[in-house]
Each structure stands twice: as C-alpha cells, then as structure tokens.
Amino acid sequence: MLLDFEQDLNPEQLRAVETTTGPCLVLAGAGSGKTRVITYKLAYLIAKRGIAPSHIMAVTFTNKAAGEMRSRVDALVGTDLARKGLWIGTFHSLCGRILREQIEKLELGYTNRFIIIDEDDRIRLVRQILKELNMDPKTYEPQKIVYRMSDAKSNLVGPEELSDFGYSYIEKATAAVYKLYQKRLQQGNLLDFDDLIALVIQLFKAQPDIEEHYSSKFEHILVDEYQDVNKMQYELIKRLSKVHGNVTVVGDDDQSIYAFRGANSKLILGFEKDYPGATVIKLEQNYRSTQSILDAANSLVARNRTRFSKRLWTDNGTGAPVHLFEALTPEDEASLVSSAIEALIRGGADVRDIAVIYRMNSQSRVLEEALISAAIPYQIVGGLKFYERQEVRDVLAYLRLGFNPGDNLAFERAVNHPSRGFGDKSLAEVKDLAAARGLSWFLALPEWTATLKPGKTKDKLDAFVDLIARIGAVSDSAIDAVNLVFTSSGLLEQYKDESDGADFELQSKRENLEELMRTVDEFNGMSEDRSLGAYLSQVALMQDQDSMKPGTGRGVLLITAHSAKGLEFSYVFVVGAEEGVFPHRRALDSSADIEEERRLFYVACTRARKELFITYCTQRSSYYGSGFQEPSRFIKEMELTRERSADVVSSHERAELIDGDTVMHNIFGTGKVLEVFYEGNDQYVVVDFKKVGIKKLAAQYAQLKKVQPL
DNA sequence: TTGCAAGGGATTTTT
DNA sequence: TCCCTTGCAA
Numbered sequence: 001m002l003l004d005f006e007q008d009l010n011p012e013q014l015r016a017v018e019t020t021t022g023p024c025l026v027l028a029g030a031g032s033g034k035t036r037v038i039t040y041k042l043a044y045l046i047a048k049r050g051i052a053p054s055h056i057m058a059v060t061f062t063n064k065a066a067g068e069m070r071s072r073v074d075a076l077v078g079t080d081l082a083r084k085g086l087w088i089g090t091f092h093s094l095c096g097r098i099l100r101e102q103i104e105k106l107e108l109g110y111t112n113r114f115i116i117i118d119e120d121d122r123i124r125l126v127r128q129i130l131k132e133l134n135m136d137p138k139t140y141e142p143q144k145i146v147y148r149m150s151d152a153k154s155n156l157v158g159p160e161e162l163s164d165f166g167y168s169y170i171e172k173a174t175a176a177v178y179k180l181y182q183k184r185l186q187q188g189n190l191l192d193f194d195d196l197i198a199l200v201i202q203l204f205k206a207q208p209d210i211e212e213h214y215s216s217k218f219e220h221i222l223v224d225e226y227q228d229v230n231k232m233q234y235e236l237i238k239r240l241s242k243v244h245g246n247v248t249v250v251g252d253d254d255q256s257i258y259a260f261r262g263a264n265s266k267l268i269l270g271f272e273k274d275y276p277g278a279t280v281i282k283l284e285q286n287y288r289s290t291q292s293i294l295d296a297a298n299s300l301v302a303r304n305r306t307r308f309s310k311r312l313w314t315d316n317g318t319g320a321p322v323h324l325f326e327a328l329t330p331e332d333e334a335s336l337v338s339s340a341i342e343a344l345i346r347g348g349a350d351v352r353d354i355a356v357i358y359r360m361n362s363q364s365r366v367l368e369e370a371l372i373s374a375a376i377p378y379q380i381v382g383g384l385k386f387y388e389r390q391e392v393r394d395v396l397a398y399l400r401l402g403f404n405p406g407d408n409l410a411f412e413r414a415v416n417h418p419s420r421g422f423g424d425k426s427l428a429e430v431k432d433l434a435a436a437r438g439l440s441w442f443l444a445l446p447e448w449t450a451t452l453k454p455g456k457t458k459d460k461l462d463a464f465v466d467l468i469a470r471i472g473a474v475s476d477s478a479i480d481a482v483n484l485v486f487t488s489s490g491l492l493e494q495y496k497d498e499s500d501g502a503d504f505e506l507q508s509k510r511e512n513l514e515e516l517m518r519t520v521d522e523f524n525g526m527s528e529d530r531s532l533g534a535y536l537s538q539v540a541l542m543q544d545q546d547s548m549k550p551g552t553g554r555g556v557l558l559i560t561a562h563s564a565k566g567l568e569f570s571y572v573f574v575v576g577a578e579e580g581v582f583p584h585r586r587a588l589d590s591s592a593d594i595e596e597e598r599r600l601f602y603v604a605c606t607r608a609r610k611e612l613f614i615t616y617c618t619q620r621s622s623y624y625g626s627g628f629q630e631p632s633r634f635i636k637e638m639e640l641t642r643e644r645s646a647d648v649v650s651s652h653e654r655a656e657l658i659d660g661d662t663v664m665h666n667i668f669g670t671g672k673v674l675e676v677f678y679e680g681n682d683q684y685v686v687v688d689f690k691k692v693g694i695k696k697l698a699a700q701y702a703q704l705k706k707v708q709p710l
Numbered sequence: 711t712t713g714c715a716a717g718g719g720a721t722t723t724t725t
Numbered sequence: 726t727c728c729c730t731t732g733c734a735a
Binding site: 261542 | 711712720721722723724725
Binding site: 138362365621622 | 726727731
C-alpha cells in the first residue's frame with residue numbers, strides 16, 4: 001500500500017485525519033486540500049483503523065464530488081470499496097437508497113416504485129394545482145410558491161403547520177397549494193428532491209427502530225461542504241450520528257454561497273455548540289494560488305462579520321499582482337478580456353486553463369462574441385442541462401409513465417408528444433373521469449378513449465396506451481424500455497430533418513437523443529441493477545452539467561461564479577466587477593445578502609492559480625436603461641490598484657488615429673473615425689461603423705486597426 | 711388544436 | 726435587449 005499519511009499531509013491535515021473519535025469540524029479554506037483530507041480520512045479509517053467500509057458513510061452535495069471521492073479512495077486503498085459496502089453519495093442519493101428499502105414502512109401510500117421529480121415538474125404540478133384552485137398564476141407565481149414550499153419542507157415544516165404562519169397573500173396561497181401538492185405527490189407515488197431527505201427524517205421519527213438500525217450501522221460519518229447544509233440535512237446527520245458520535249464535517253464558511261436555496265451557514269458556525277467536545281481544525285495553508293491572490297482574497301472576505309477568522313497563506317510565492325482593468329462598455333470589456341487571453345496564449349498558456357467568471361449568465365453573450373471574433377475556442381457552462389432538454393424529457397416521460405402509471409406529470413407530457421390530437425379540453429375530461437373513478441389520469445384514459453368515435457385520434461391514443469403497457473412490461477430492463485420508446489413513440493419522427501441538415505435546432509435534438517441512447521447503453525454496461533427503476537433514479541439525481549472539469553473542456557471556460565466553485569484555473573478573469581452586477585443589484589439593500597455576494601466574489605477570485613484579472617465597465621446599459629456604474633466595492637476591499645490595459649496587452653500596437661481614418665474593429669467591422677478626444681489620460685474615438693452605426697469607444701480597449709479605405 | 715404574435719419580466723441553482 | 730408565456734386567430 002502506497003499510503004504514507006505523515007508524508008502526504010501537513011500537520012493540520014494529519015490531525016484532521018487522525019481524529020477519528022467524536023465530532024470533528026475541519027474548516028478548510030479555499031485550496032487547502034479539503035478533498036485530500038476527506039479521502040485520506042476514509043482511507044485511514046479503513047486501512048489503519050480496520051473499520052469495515054459498510055460502517056462508513058461519506059456525504060457530498062454533488063455527484064461529481066461523490067464520484068471523485070470514490071475513485072480517489074479506491075486508488076488509495078486499492079480495493080473496490082463499493083462492493084464492500086461503503087456508502088458514498090449525495091444527500092439525495094443516499095436518502096433515496098434508504099427510501100427504496102424502507103419507504104413502505106412510512107405507511108403513507110408510497111411504494112418503492114416511487115419516481116423522483118425535478119424542479120420543472122414541481123412547477124408544473126403547482127401550475128396544475130393553481131388551476132384547480134382557480135388561482136391566477138400571474139398573481140401567485142408558481143416559482144415563488146415552489147420556493148416557499150421548498151423552504152418550509154427543508155425546515156421540516158409540513159403542509160398543516162405552514163397554514164398557521166401565513167399572513168401575506170402569497171403565504172396563504174402557499175399553504176393552500178402545499179397541502180394539495182403533497183397529496184398529489186403521495187397519490188402519484190412521486191417524491192421531490194426535498195422529500196428524499198424529509199421523508200427519511202419522518203421515517204426515523206415514526207419508526208425509531210429504523211433510525212436505530214442506520215445510526216448503529218454508521219460508525220463514522222463524513223460530510224463535505226458542510227457550510228451548505230440546510231436544516232433537514234443537519235437534522236439527518238444529527239440523527240445518523242447519535243449512536244456513535246463520530247462525525248467529521250468539512251467546509252468553509254467563507255464559501256457559503258447557497259443561502260438563497262436554503263443553505264444555512266449558521267449551522268457550520270454553530271457546530272461546536274451542537275456537538276459538544278468537538279475538535280476544531282483550521283486548514284489555512286493554500287496549495288493553489290499565489291500570495292498576491294490570497295492577500296487580495298483575504299482582505300476582501302475579512303470584511304464579513306459572520307465568519308470564523310481565517311487567513312490563507314501559501315508557499316507558492318508572491319506571484320504577479322492581481323490585475324485590475326477598467327473598460328467603457330461590456331463590449332469593450334469583452335474585447336479587453338479576449339486580447340488579454342490572446343496574449344496569454346501567445347505566452348504559452350493552454351486555453352483550457354483559462355476561465356472567465358461572471359455573476360449572471362446573461363453576461364456570457366458579449367464575451368462569446370468577442371471570443372468568436374478573436375477565434376479563441378471557448379466552452380460555456382450553464383444554460384439547459386442535458387436532462388432538462390425538451391426532447392430528453394419527452395423520452396423520460398414515457399419511461400416514467402411505464403414504470404409508474406400514477407405519474408400524472410409524465411402522462412401530461414407524454415400523451416400529446418408527439419401530437420395525438422389530445423389537447424387541454426381532452427385532458428380536462430380525462431382528469432374529471434379520473435377523479436370520479438379514483439384513478440390516475442393514465443389509468444382513466446382507456447375508458448375515455450372508448451367513448452371516442454373510431455378515427456385517427458382514437459387509434460393513436462390506443463397505440464399510446466398499448467405502448468405504455470409494453471414499457472411497463474419490460475421494466476426490469478431499462479435498455480429494452482428505452483428501445484421501445486425510440487421505436488414506437490413517434491418522438492424520433494418529429495425530429496426528422498427535411499431541410500438537409502440546415503436546421504441546427506433539429507440536429508441538436510437528434511444529437512441529444514443519440515446521447516441519451518449512449519447513456520442508457522453505458523448504464524446497461526456498468527450497473528448491477530439494470531432495471532428501469534434504477535435507471536430513472538439515477539437520471540433524476542444526476543442532473544449532469546456537461547463536463548466542466550478544467551482540462552477536459554475544449555477551450556476557455558465561461559462560467560458563473562456559483563458554478564465555478566470547486567474548480568481551479570491558472571488564469572482567471574472576473575468580469576463585471578461593478579455595483580449592481582457584482583454585487584448584484586438585488587443584494588444591495590441587505591447586509592446579509594451583500595455578505596453572500598462578497599463570499600461569491602471571494603469564491604470567484606480564489607479559483608485562480610497563477611494570475612487573476614478583474615475587470616469592470618463604467619457604462620453598462622441593460623433593460624433598466626443605460627447607466628453609469630461605480631466599480632464594485634469589492635475592488636476597494638481587495639485593495640487593488642488599477643492598471644492600464646495596454647500593459648497586459650503589450651503586443652497590441654496602438655494606432656494613432658485622426659478624423660477621417662478608416663478603421664477595423666473585431667466585432668463591429670469597418671467604419672470611419674468621426675472624432676478623437678481625450679478624457680484625462682484616456683483616448684476616446686467616435687466611429688461610424690458600416691454595420692452598427694455610430695459608437696463611442698475607448699481607444700485603449702477597442703483595439704481599432706487602421707485600414708486602407710476600400 | 712395548433713401556430714404565431716405581442717407583451718411582460720429578467721440573479722445565482724449542488725439535487 | 727431578449728426570451729418566455731400568454732392570448733388570439735385559423
């Protein structure tokens with residue numbers, strides 16, 4: 001075994017690994033080797049302390065983190081731990097696993113054939129319920145209601161309890177919807193993400209012997225990203241650790257950026273109180289960044305009031321100072337970034353080791369344009385995830401319905417995709433019939449179609465009923481079920497290309513379906529349990545973002561600060577560092593929100609290994625109107641000084657321009673210079689572009705090239 | 711029932 | 726400015 005704990009770990013890390021009795025809080029600053037501590041601790045427990053893997057549970061928030069941890073532990077102790085029963089997974093998947101075994105003991109009507117629904121289904125269900133209650137979805141925004149229900153649920157507040165607190169109209173509405181919502185889920189044997197955890201807790205409360213079983217089983221519990229737990233996840237850990245009390249939580253309060261989703265960083269701050277006698281270990285040595293970057297980041301996050309005091313340091317040396325650049329408009333900012341990236345590439349940097357980080361997805365657009373015109377390859381993280389795409393969801397709806405005919409949400413989607421002449425009116429009739437018979441919508445469908453006069457619609461619906469039944473019949477093989485959908489649903493035919501490959505949307509839909517087929521194949525090859533149920537479970541919990549691992553991408557990564565958490569790059573650009581953007585305008589009037597924005601900015605900056613570039617614009621127009629903004633307060637708090645962009649884009653020759661020159665801009669094309677003037681040291685040029693009309697540009701960022709008039 | 715046009719609204723999003 | 730939802734017409 002190639003395991004040398006003393007050699008591979010620094011003293012604090014080692015202490016964290018060797019503290020195997022009692023509660024242990026590891027405050028792991030950015031880049032301080034957090035994952036290393038967890039994986040080594042797992043290895044230590046198994047290899048040095050001889051703990052059976054089946055008595056250890058390691059919990060993460062993402063599948064990616066779980067997968068990484070699993071393979072690293074495998075590499076360390078050299079056995080296939082999964083087979084030995086180590087429980088590594090996300091909160092949701094581990095709870096899902098418990099519920100597959102135990103949910104019937106809750107006696108609430110759920111069976112182990114439950115389906116896990118996602119965010120989109122939740123909203124659709126709320127829509128259905130609002131309709132049922134004759135409530136206007138404009139007044140009562142489904143999204144807000146979902147948010148409030150989720151908030152209640154994750155604070156372990158049930159539908160009945162909620163109504164007692166509701167005063168505002170939206171709270172009352174939420175209480176009303178919540179009751180029906182939960183009933184509908186139960187009737188359909190459906191679980192939302194929150195239920196996965198909430199029901200385990202409910203089960204433990206109702207059946208103490210089951211709680212006893214699991215809490216005795218897990219002698220050691222490790223939790224990653226503990227700053228992101230919500231109340232019910234906290235409660236779950238508390239209950240699971242009550243027999244043995246050996247619970248290690250690892251996290252960084254400074255990287256808590258999900259409060260808006262219910263994460264409660266007070267829980268990590270209160271750990272010592274909740275678990276008396278806890279060992280607290282701070283990891284402050286950073287292995288990622290230069291001291292310049294860390295100094296700036298430290299100085300920023302030190303402004304937050306609610307935090308453990310920490311100060312990151314490194315052996316990596318001082319490095320280049322953090323670069324700060326001002327641009328006039330977002331377009332200028334984007335071209336500044338792309339020129340700087342060009343300079344880095346010329347200097348030998350790998351494009352895949354560069355990231356541009358922003359606050360909002362909408363900021364990616366201009367960046368894309370600038371990178372395209374500079375011919376720099378890039379990759380965007382964000383937007384629709386694979387399993388959220390229409391065409392993919394359609395296929396899944398058939399599978400879900402075949403597996404669980406009680407799934408009304410899947411029915412609503414599948415029945416008229418592709419179109420079978422079954423619209424709102426028909427649906428309303430079937431719903432009524434279903435209610436009268438006490439059946440799910442799908443199960444009521446045959447009786448309804450029997451009343452139709454023979455014809456196309458009836459034939460199609462009969463074939464639909466038949467197909468779903470056939471899917472149900474092959475439910476012990478996911479791949480057979482998927483093949484059935486592909487051959488018999490008529491979904492594929494919808495995406496036949498009649499325009500000779502010119503329709504990119506159709507093309508991408510077909511590609512997505514091919515990709516789906518590949519994932520099923522892969523599932524079929526890898527899993528022990530190849531059933532449709534197992535596949536659906538995996539898919540529901542695996543809302544995978546297309547690979548965003550640095551180094552595996554195809555170019556410069558464009559990514560939000562939230563999604564960038566946990567990643568690292570040699571060169572990082574944080575763009576849009578302006579009041580109103582970063583910090584976001586909606587956070588401006590709450591100090592708690594500003595603190596979260598500050599942590600988010602901190603997360604963004606600490607992604608950088610070698611060099612960090614921060615940019616902002618003085619002029620950004622948006623749908624609020626065009627405006628001038630102040631640079632972000634975070635810039636001052638990081639104690640940065642501005643550089644001239646010309647310093648970094650040194651190879652760029654600055655043209656001396658006069659009125660009447662014809663110039664070339666890499667986005668706007670060619671145009672004629674109308675005016676050249678100075679404000680302070682900065683040169684501005686007013687150009688009449690052929691394509692886009694008159695623009696005022698900052699000469700040092702706009703990169704105008706003088707060209708011969710045609 | 712379906713397709714198109716106009717209007718309103720627009721952070722972030724591990725599962 | 727753009728995208729999604731809703732409403733109306735064929």
